[in-house]
Amino acid sequence: MTRILILGAGTAGTIMANRLRRLYAAEVRDGRTTITVVDQDDEHLYQPGLLFIPFGGYTPEQVVRPRRAQLQPDVTYVRQGIERVATAENAVYLSDESRLPYDVLIVATGARVVPGETDGLTGPGWRDKVFDFYTLDGATALARKLADWPGGRLVVDIVEMPIKCPVAPLEFAFLADAFFTERGIREKVSITYVTPLDSAFTKPTCAKTLTHLLTEKGVDLVTEFNTGRVDGDQGRLYSWDDREIPFDLLVAIPVHMGAEFIARSPGLGDDMGFVPTDPHTLQSTVAPNVFAIGDAANLPVSKAGSVAHFEAEILAENVRRFIADEPLRPDFDGHANCFIETGHDKALLIDFNYDVEPLPGKFPIPGIGPMPLLSESRLNHLGKRAFKWIYWNVLLPGHDIPGVGPRMSMRGKHPLSN
Amino acid sequence: MSTTLPGYHELELDAEGFLQKPEQWNEELAVQIAHESGIPELTDKHWQVVRFMRDRFLTTGNAPSIRTLGKESGVAIKELYQLFPKGPAKLAAKIGGIPKPHGCI
Numbered sequence: 333m334t335r336i337l338i339l340g341a342g343t344a345g346t347i348m349a350n351r352l353r354r355l356y357a358a359e360v361r362d363g364r365t366t367i368t369v370v371d372q373d374d375e376h377l378y379q380p381g382l383l384f385i386p387f388g389g390y391t392p393e394q395v396v397r398p399r400r401a402q403l404q405p406d407v408t409y410v411r412q413g414i415e416r417v418a419t420a421e422n423a424v425y426l427s428d429e430s431r432l433p434y435d436v437l438i439v440a441t442g443a444r445v446v447p448g449e450t451d452g453l454t455g456p457g458w459r460d461k462v463f464d465f466y467t468l469d470g471a472t473a474l475a476r477k478l479a480d481w482p483g484g485r486l487v488v489d490i491v492e493m494p495i496k497c498p499v500a501p502l503e504f505a506f507l508a509d510a511f512f513t514e515r516g517i518r519e520k521v522s523i524t525y526v527t528p529l530d531s532a533f534t535k536p537t538c539a540k541t542l543t544h545l546l547t548e549k550g551v552d553l554v555t556e557f558n559t560g561r562v563d564g565d566q567g568r569l570y571s572w573d574d575r576e577i578p579f580d581l582l583v584a585i586p587v588h589m590g591a592e593f594i595a596r597s598p599g600l601g602d603d604m605g606f607v608p609t610d611p612h613t614l615q616s617t618v619a620p621n622v623f624a625i626g627d628a629a630n631l632p633v634s635k636a637g638s639v640a641h642f643e644a645e646i647l648a649e650n651v652r653r654f655i656a657d658e659p660l661r662p663d664f665d666g667h668a669n670c671f672i673e674t675g676h677d678k679a680l681l682i683d684f685n686y687d688v689e690p691l692p693g694k695f696p697i698p699g700i701g702p703m704p705l706l707s708e709s710r711l712n713h714l715g716k717r718a719f720k721w722i723y724w725n726v727l728l729p730g731h732d733i734p735g736v737g738p739r740m741s742m743r744g745k746h747p748l749s750n
Numbered sequence: 751m752s753t754t755l756p757g758y759h760e761l762e763l764d765a766e767g768f769l770q771k772p773e774q775w776n777e778e779l780a781v782q783i784a785h786e787s788g789i790p791e792l793t794d795k796h797w798q799v800v801r802f803m804r805d806r807f808l809t810t811g812n813a814p815s816i817r818t819l820g821k822e823s824g825v826a827i828k829e830l831y832q833l834f835p836k837g838p839a840k841l842a843a844k845i846g847g848i849p850k851p852h853g854c855i
Contacts, residue, residue, distance in 0.1 A: 449817070492815040499855055528815070530840065534852035536765075542855065556837050558816040560827070572816055573831045587817070602810050603822060611811065632811040672855070682855060690855055 334365045334655055337424060337434035339414055340591070341371035341399040343379070343728070344626025344640035345440030350730035351648040353404045360406050368408040368432065370424070374399050377468060378723060380637065380716075383500050383673065385471035386583075387511045388479070392472050402728045414441070417597040419619045436621050436651055439600075439607050441591035443496055443627035443635055449587040450491050450559060457564025462582045465504065466496065474583065478511065483520030484580030489569055490527050491559045491587050496627060496635040499682075501525070501585050502532060503673040509549040510675030524552040526569070526577060531555055535689040537748050538682075541706055545674060559584075588635070590628055606630035611686065612662035614647045621654065623647060633666045633686065641727055642667040642738040667740040671716035679712035681705050685740040691747055696735035698744025705745065768843070768850045772808065775847025784845045789834070792845070796833055799823050803839075804846035813843050813851050 336352055338345045349369045359365035381395035400409045413427030423433045445466045447453045453462065463477065464470035488505050495501075505525045512518040525532060525546070532546060532553055533539040546553055560572040562582065569577040590605025600618055601607050607624035608617045611631050616622040624630075625647050626640035633639050643664055650660045666686030671679045681703050682690035694701035703712055726733060761779075762770040767786065769775055780800060784792050792800070802823040806814045816839050820827035830838035843850060 492817055493851060494812065502855075528839075529851060530837070533855055534850075535855055538855040556840065558837075558839070572820075572827045573836070603818060606810075608810060630810050630812065 333363070334359070334436070335434050336365065336367045336436045336438070336651070337432055338367070338369045338438045338440055339371075339417075339424065340440035340442055340626075340628065341369045341376065341403065341409070342440065342442050342626070343637045343723075344442070344628070344644065345369055345371070345438070346376065346399070346402045346728045347641060347644040347730050348438055348440060348625060348647060349407045350402075350404055350728065351644055352651060353407050354730060355648055355652055366408060367406075368410060368434075369403060370410045370412060370414060370426065370432070371399055372411070372413040372427075374411055376402055376728075378720060379496070380723070381720065382465055382468065382471045383497075383503055383507070385468075386465050386474040386478055386504070387507055388475060392468055396468070397724065402724070414591070414593040415596065416593055417600050417622075419597070419599065419622060422621065434621075436654065437623070438647070438651070439594075439616070439622065439624040439628045440626050440640075441594070441628050443494075443588045443590060443606070444592075445586040446589050447584070447586035449589075450584075451561035452564065453491075453562045453584060453586060455562070455564055457567075457582075460564075461567065461580065462562060462564045462584065464584055464586055466500075466585060477581070481581060483512070483517045485522050485524070485567075485578060486581045486583065487524045487526060487569060487577055487579040488583045488585075489557075489559055489577075490529075490585045492528055494635055495585050495588050497670070498634055498636075499670065499672050501527075501583075504583060505551045506545065506549055506675040507673055509551065513676075518550075522552065523550065524554060524577065524579075526554045526557045526559075528558045529555065535684075537689050537691055537706070540748060541692065542680070545708075549675065594628075602630055604630075610662075611666065612664050613650055613660040614643055614664055615650065615654075615660060623651065623654075631666070634668045634670075636668055636670060637723070637727070638669045639667070641733075642669075644730065645732070645738040663739065665739050667738060669736070671712055671719065673713065673716060674708050677713045678708045678710055679716050680708055681712045681715065683740060683745075688740060688742065691745040693745035695744065698741070700744075764850065766844075766850065769847040770849060772804070772848050775804070779847065780845050783847075787841060787844060789841075789845075793833075795825055795829070796845075799825050799830065799833065799838070799842050800846040803842045804848055807843070807846070807848040813839065813848060815839060 376399040378395040415425040463474040594601035594605040609629040627635040692706040834841040
């Protein structure tokens with residue numbers, strides 16, 4: 333019997349479970365293979381929806397469904413917290429002290445925000461004038477605040493990298509511009525985007541084609557700002573080198589870390605709680621029968637659902653190869669793909685990988701599209717909104733999206749000359 | 751692309767002088783990059799940070815943040831800013847021969 337154990341029933345874990353269930357349909361049916369998924373609750377959050385909640389675009393009920401219902405019936409779902417992984421014993425200990433032995437372990441427990449890592453962030457003013465929107469509670473509280481906020485200085489601050497969906501904070505600034513314009517108070521609001529990086533757009537082609545967006549939308553930019561502490565009482569954001577930014581409303585993207593049990597599992601994670609993973613095979617460097625997928629892995633790739641989706645196809649094949657004692661295929665190329673909301677019902681679309689930066693062109697059919705890459709269009713916005721249906725009905729069940737393979741394609745793209 | 755490092759024309763650098771291939775790095779080069787970046791001399795403390803930064807990048811694929819540097823490199827954050835004025839993480843990355851920290855766009 334082969335016991336496949338998946339930790340986490342979010343995007344990556346759910347896709348993996350359903351893909352492996354299909355790959356081993358006969359074996360699962362007759363009990364030669366078991367697929368078990370563990371998560372601590374039964375609320376699967378559609379994380380791309382969090383961006384829209386503060387602006388009234390979705391209600392909390394519209395972005396949460398039961399985790400169990402997203403998994404095939406013959407996948408075993410264990411609703412329990414995870415205490416620790418004991419790789420030396422090939423077993424996982426759960427919060428109720430039960431023990432789950434495995435032959436193959438897939439860590440898919442994602443990344444979580446840890447606002448407590450930043451001095452003062454959860455102090456005075458937290459959830460009153462200091463918010464996050466990367467949690468359902470935070471996004472919902474912010475929606476209540478924004479609905480009747482009279483205006484003032486709005487500051488959007490990335491505390492440090494890496495973060496999930498690295499463009500979401502910029503999208504937040506763009507959507508805020510549109511939101512306050514529609515509320516008729518845009519002239520009473522200043523929007524400042526604060527980043528530890530040295531530009532809002534760090535890739536040369538993006539810098540060339542997208543920098544105009546900040547000016548057009550009246551978003552001020554502060555770069556190389558490494559947040560040291562927050563003073564909610566005084567409404568001040570301080571960097572480690574003592575620069576300060578005043579705010580009336582702070583939307584912070586807190587420090588991200590891997591799941592808590594990773595720190596309790598000797599050797600499983602790095603100092604941030606992410607699992608050291610081979611960037612091409614997705615096998616962890618911790619033990620040969622331990623793999624990591626999605627935000628839980630320490631790969632130099634965006635922490636985003638599209639990445640998990642592309643990884644899943646390759647990881648399912650590599651798990652099969654591992655079990656069959658065949659060499660793993662180093663096929664993952666860092667492919668990521670995402671819509672970037674720019675406000676007023678328009679969006680950008682980007683497609684890139686480890687080696688190739690986002691380029692202009694047409695997607696998914698080269699030359700035809702219909703969606704333009706790296707330029708604003710209404711169609712891209714409709715694509716982003718339609719994606720919610722695709723997420724629940726195509727992505728999570730582990731189906732392929734027609735025309736979009738796991739490896740990035742250069743067809744239909746135009747590198748810009750320097 | 752950059753010609754700011756005389757005698758190292760075979761190096762692959764980005765427009766700001768960051769090494770694109772960490773394996774092309776050596777200590778002599780680090781001294782030269784530091785000099786070009788306004789740090790006349792690399793002290794033991796500088797080396798401690800540069801080596802930590804480089805090791806962390808080579809083992810995890812990600813450059814550590816300022817907060818992690820302050821917590822784990824053995825050099826406090828205030829001192830990091832004295833050693834590497836303006837942007838310790840960025841400057842230590844440059845001197846350590848690893849790519850500039852970037853986002854996805």
